Amino acid sequence: MEGKQDVAEGSEALTSPYVLEYTYRRSLGPVVGRFLTGLREGRIEGVRTASGRVLVPPTEYDPESGAAVGDFVSVGVSGVVQTWSWVSEPRKGQPLDRPFAWALIKLDGADTALLHAVDAPSADAMRSGMRVTVRWRAERVGSIHDIACFVPGDEVQAAEPVAPAEPVRRMKSPVHMDFTIGAGRTLSRFLEGVVQGKLLGRRCPTCAKVYVPPKGACPTCGVPFADEVVVSDTGTVTSFCIVNVPFEGQTMKLPYTYGSVLLDGADIPILHLISGIPADEVRMGLRVKAEWLPEGERQPTLASIRWFAPTGEADAPYESYAEHQ
Amino acid sequence: MKTRCAVIGVGQTKHAAKRDDLSLAGLVREAALRALEDAGLGWADIDAVVIGKAPDFFEGVMMPESFLADALGAVGKPMMRVHTAGSVGGSTAIVAAHLVESGVHERVLTVAFEKQSESDAMWALSPKYPFVPPLVAGAGGFFAPIIRSYMRRSGAPVDVGAVVAVKDRLNALKNPYAHLHMADISLEKVKASPMLWDPIRYLETCPSSDGACAMVLASEAAAKRAPNAPAWVRGTSVRSEPAQFAGRNQVNPRAGVECAADVYAQAGITKPREQVDVAEIYVPFSWFEPMWLENLGFADEGQGWRMTLDGVTALGGALPINPSGGVLSTNPIGASGMIRFAEAAQQVRGRAGEHQVAGARTAVGHAYGGASQFFAMWVVSSASA
Numbered sequence: 190m191e192g193k194q195d196v197a198e199g200s201e202a203l204t205s206p207y208v209l210e211y212t213y214r215r216s217l218g219p220v221v222g223r224f225l226t227g228l229r230e231g232r233i234e235g236v237r238t239a240s241g242r243v244l245v246p247p248t249e250y251d252p253e254s255g256a257a258v259g260d261f262v263s264v265g266v267s268g269v270v271q272t273w274s275w276v277s278e279p280r281k282g283q284p285l286d287r288p289f290a291w292a293l294i295k296l297d298g299a300d301t302a303l304l305h306a307v308d309a310p311s312a313d314a315m316r317s318g319m320r321v322t323v324r325w326r327a328e329r330v331g332s333i334h335d336i337a338c339f340v341p342g343d344e345v346q347a348a349e350p351v352a353p354a355e356p357v358r359r360m361k362s363p364v365h366m367d368f369t370i371g372a373g374r375t376l377s378r379f380l381e382g383v384v385q386g387k388l389l390g391r392r393c394p395t396c397a398k399v400y401v402p403p404k405g406a407c408p409t410c411g412v413p414f415a416d417e418v419v420v421s422d423t424g425t426v427t428s429f430c431i432v433n434v435p436f437e438g439q440t441m442k443l444p445y446t447y448g449s450v451l452l453d454g455a456d457i458p459i460l461h462l463i464s465g466i467p468a469d470e471v472r473m474g475l476r477v478k479a480e481w482l483p484e485g486e487r488q489p490t491l492a493s494i495r496w497f498a499p500t501g502e503a504d505a506p507y508e509s510y511a512e513h514q
Numbered sequence: 515m516k517t518r519c520a521v522i523g524v525g526q527t528k529h530a531a532k533r534d535d536l537s538l539a540g541l542v543r544e545a546a547l548r549a550l551e552d553a554g555l556g557w558a559d560i561d562a563v564v565i566g567k568a569p570d571f572f573e574g575v576m577m578p579e580s581f582l583a584d585a586l587g588a589v590g591k592p593m594m595r596v597h598t599a600g601s602v603g604g605s606t607a608i609v610a611a612h613l614v615e616s617g618v619h620e621r622v623l624t625v626a627f628e629k630q631s632e633s634d635a636m637w638a639l640s641p642k643y644p645f646v647p648p649l650v651a652g653a654g655g656f657f658a659p660i661i662r663s664y665m666r667r668s669g670a671p672v673d674v675g676a677v678v679a680v681k682d683r684l685n686a687l688k689n690p691y692a693h694l695h696m697a698d699i700s701l702e703k704v705k706a707s708p709m710l711w712d713p714i715r716y717l718e719t720c721p722s723s724d725g726a727c728a729m730v731l732a733s734e735a736a737a738k739r740a741p742n743a744p745a746w747v748r749g750t751s752v753r754s755e756p757a758q759f760a761g762r763n764q765v766n767p768r769a770g771v772e773c774a775a776d777v778y779a780q781a782g783i784t785k786p787r788e789q790v791d792v793a794e795i796y797v798p799f800s801w802f803e804p805m806w807l808e809n810l811g812f813a814d815e816g817q818g819w820r821m822t823l824d825g826v827t828a829l830g831g832a833l834p835i836n837p838s839g840g841v842l843s844t845n846p847i848g849a850s851g852m853i854r855f856a857e858a859a860q861q862v863r864g865r866a867g868e869h870q871v872a873g874a875r876t877a878v879g880h881a882y883g884g885a886s887q888f889f890a891m892w893v894v895s896s897a898s899a
């Protein structure tokens with residue numbers, strides 16, 4: 190059927206590693222803050238609810254009634270494994286670097302279970318109903334990791350004293366996730382063109398609009414794109430922003446100017462750096478051309494265009510791009 | 515619709531740059547308890563909880579609705595989370611209203627929050643994604659070119675943004691819950707503040723806030739037993755559109771126009787400028803006041819800035835906009851939309867305190883999110899029909 194041929198057919202979809210990481214800063218509130226302060230001091234505290242249950246670890250509010258919880262109660266450092274799961278290949282950041290069990294442990298005096306690691310020689314040494322006891326870390330800072338792990342048995346090991354300090358109110362919570370991002374076939378085909386110094390758009394068979402970079406289907410008409418169209422690397426700045434704000438994770442040197450560039454032959458602008466002109470002279474309607482990295486240095490990313498720089502032509506009339514903002 | 519729905523309780527936290535005294539659970543709890551108190555109810559009286567917040571990685575807590583169930587008395591009750599980016603506070607309230615209007619529940623607690631101090635929204639909104647250069651610098655970087663386009667299209671004087679920035683900060687002085695209380699704000703100060711994302715200056719930008727907002731929504735029967743005046747929900751609407759398509763009008767998005775038209779039709783409003791007494795609209799950067807005045811049908815296209823400069827939108831003007839101080843004075847992102855909806859309700863309940871618009875009977879609450887692509891609005895009134 191005409192117009193249905195997928196020009197991206199046969200292109201290999203590109204992938205790229207992508208890391209999302211950040212260290213959140215938690216305010217703990219009065220209840221969890223006191224629990225972690227207790228751990229630093231070598232003590233495990235829970236809270237008593239109106240119905241007399243002791244919650245360890247404590248929650249701020251009673252799950253049964255929604256009421257605020259009552260008094261803090263010290264509980265034992267030994268308890269009973271309720272259930273468990275063996276970890277034969279520990280992962281980075283887990284409490285132990287050798288095989289161990291995750292276990293729900295009901296400490297003596299508590300009515301709920303705490304999740305922690307049990308350092309057992311093998312899965313055969315684990316069973317529900319077994320008794321386990323805390324092993325404290327020597328350097329304690331007010332964290333669940335102040336409990337290094339639990340060990341089988343009832344032998345209590347005293348916590349080494351730590352220097353007195355302010356109550357714990359905050360904790361850092363780092364997250365790290367590794368992804369593999371796939372560009373998909375349509376974008377991959379476009380990026381192959383970028384490596385060759387070409388900008389390949391695609392035209393909607395229904396509304397005839399040209400999208401660059403192309404998508405799989407027209408967002409307005411909902412139909413797959415048809416013809417591939419080579420779009421000019423010269424265009425018009427339709428609007429822009431001069432960025433002066435530093436922020437965490439930023440890699441661009443400040444200040445920088447980026448703009449919406451409507452490439453000649455395209456119907457939707459792309460965002461890119463505007464350079465080769467003082468920031469205060471950048472204007473709507475400015476005619477610009479892509480400044481490509483040299484052929485051998487181009488990668489499958491729009492960053493293979495270093496920036497867009499003025500062509501020296503007269504500005505485009507406002508009417509020519511007014512509908513692209 | 516099986517029954518009418520009314521707001522019978524409203525609660526907000528004291529919003530601040532950092533509520534270090536509270537956990538996330540404690541933050542939502544503070545707002546929820548105030549809403550229950552206003553409604554004269556306890557946890558047991560609530561049938562269901564609807565919660566909203568901005569994207570998970572703003573705080574790094576996945577499925578916060580489950581995590582916060584204890585704090586919101588929701589154990590054993592229906593609880594769900596709504597997610598529509600920055601408009602979420604509005605659409606969350608709308609989902610709660612629909613649960614009441616449909617006759618499914620009598621009393622629904624709805625809560626929205628953000629604890630921006632635990633993270634960095636600029637980081638969260640500026641991912642260094644593969645295949646594209648890392649250009650966009652947060653929401654301000656995204657919206658700055660759109661504001662520039664509005665300025666060019668409308669021919670508005672360059673002062674308009676500063677006028678909004680001053681008006682909203684002066685309004686916030688009358689709102690004890692507002693984050694920013696800048697008694698010495700002035701046009702000169704705004705214009706002298708650093709240019710962050712040209713053409714947006716520092717003082718034309720919303721703050722980063724910790725805060726939560728809660729409302730109790732009730733059926734007609736339940737509202738009649740409420741101790742304080744209800745705000746009747748007269749219309750609700752949600753619309754969205756793709757972030758990018760050829761010929762997209764980013765300055766005056768069609769989804770916003772249609773959202774407003776729909777909500778006015780439900781409420782029997784044909785001339786919004788005359789029939790609406792006060793509006794709380796989502797203005798994170800000052801220029802969005804005139805832009806949304808046009809998008810929401812309060813002004814003709816290209817004319818919204820005249821209402822701002824003529825003082826129409828000031829407290830005491832013919833159509834006060836954001837008498838609470840707005841998003842420019844308080845921005846716990848996920849809660850910001852619900853604060854707009856709740857402040858609109860407080861106005862028609864006569865419970866807005868020092869920033870009360872005298873005689874307000876009909877009010878609009880508005881929120882938007884994403885790349886100006888998600889819209890949520892409601893109309894509330896002191897009269898049920």
